[in-house]
Amino acid sequence: MTQGVSIGRIGLYAFLVATALFFALPLIVVLLTALKDSDEARGASVFVLPRAPDLEAFATAWSSACIGRDCTGIGGRFWNSVVITVLSTSISLVIASINGFALALWNLRRGGMILGLLLVGAFVPYQIMIYPLVRMFALGGIHQTLTALVTVHVLFGLPILTLIFRNFYVGLPGELIKAARVDGAGFFQIYRWVILPMSLNVFIVAGILSVTGVWNDYLLGLIFGGQTWQPMTVSVASLVNTSATGVPEHNVNMAATLLTALPPLLIYLLSGKYFVRGVTSGAVKG
Structure with a gap:
């Protein structure tokens, strides 16, 4: 019995280590x-350790790498991505939480039909909506602006985020809402003073999903951001296709890729336990 358990445990750890290496290998190569x-980056194998490791490629990628004819690096686009992500995530979380509360606990008329439409919206490929949105924004004079980019991120993120909030709020005690309504509280008063204090876990889960989706987006940033509000993901793709010296600089490209991937990676590393807690917590655990 002991031998069987020992062999099984060794096999389990071997599988976990192999899986971790499989997913970590691209990151190791990039680093x-x-x-x-x-x-050295052009001539040596990707698995060979650097002879004299330095951070020069990171400094070049951040401040002086050429993206097309613009040789100012990806630093400015980093702050573009920060602004886009913060605005899109904040607006999405507020609207989605209000929608989820209304659909779960407010006895909304035709709530079932609205929920069904949200389910449809969550699984319809957003690519088929891009051209109509481009035409609408162009007619409205906001195409390739921050307003257009934040709006599309909010629109495409709302269905799934609303479902997450709705499913969380369904488990909250309905008596709390009834008692608050008896005391004369309105919809937004209940939302502010009753619902929000119990929503930390679900806000963390929805926030991480939203930040990751918005930050890693390429297609929407390319189409709706334009040159002024170009996010980092679009900049890195342009950087890889640009060669100011005629010779590809693989080390700079990899450094730019790593800088682009670092923020969501850090978010997961720093808040991973809160994400798991939010997914697995009970309805009234704060």
């Missing part, structure tokens, strides 16, 4: 290449 100089 090793970013720490090399240009000649």
Whole structure:
């Protein structure tokens, strides 16, 4: 019995280590290449350790790498991505939480039909809506502006976020809402003083999903952001296709890729336990 358990445990750990290496291998290759100089990055194997590791490629990618004819690096686009992500996530969370509360606990007329439409909206490919939105924004004079980009992120994120909030609020005690209504509280008063204090976990879960989706987006940023509000993901793609010296700088490209991937990675590392807690927590656990 002991031998069987021991063999099973060894097999389990071997599987977990192999899986972790499989997913970590691309990140390791990116990091090793970013720490090399240009000649070493082009000539050596991607798995060879850098002879003299340095952060020059990161500094170049941030401040002086050429993206098309613009040789100011991806630093400015980083702040574009921060503004886009913060605005899109904040607006989405507020609207989705209000929608989820209304659909779950307010006995909304035709709430079932609205929920069904949200389910449809959550699974319809957003690519088929891009052209109509481009035409609408162009007619409204806001195409390729921050307003257009934030609006499309909010629109495409609302269905799934609303469902997350709605499913969380369904488990809250309905007596709390009834008692608050008996005391004369209105919809937004109940939302502010009763619902929000119990919503920390679901806000963390929805916030992480929203931040990751908005930050990693490429297609919407390319179409609706334009040159002024180009996010980092679009900049990195343009950087890889640009060669100011005629020779590809793989180390700079890898450094820019790593800088772009770092914020969502740090969010997961720093708030992973809160994400799991929010997913698995009970209805009234704060």
